[in-house]
Amino acid sequence: MPRCAGSKGDGTPCERIVGASRRYCFAHDPAKAEQRSRSASKAGRSKPLKELQEVREQLRSMAQQVLDGAVDRDDAGVASRILAVYLRAVEQERRVRELEDLLPRLAEIERRLDAEDGGRRWG
């Protein structure tokens, strides 16, 4: 059976079996590169979103517990400050991921513009 013509991260050949009409598996097909980076950035977004939802529910339930007298006000105050710091960290992480996602795309756009103009555009 035909195997993928790509190689793994460590340089050894990819061992995935591919259809008779194909040379590469999904992970190594150059034609699927854009699709792969799209799903990778989608995966990058979903984790912080889930964390934000969890923290939101935690804050809401803590507020209710304070009103019900089930949680000490001081404890709730400290916990909410910690959660606020945590939220900032999640937000920072999201921004870093966004940049990591955008910078290679920007470089690719610049490279294409450069190639179109024969390198004259930037000077």
Ligand SMILES: [Zn+2]
């Ligand atoms: Zn492969």
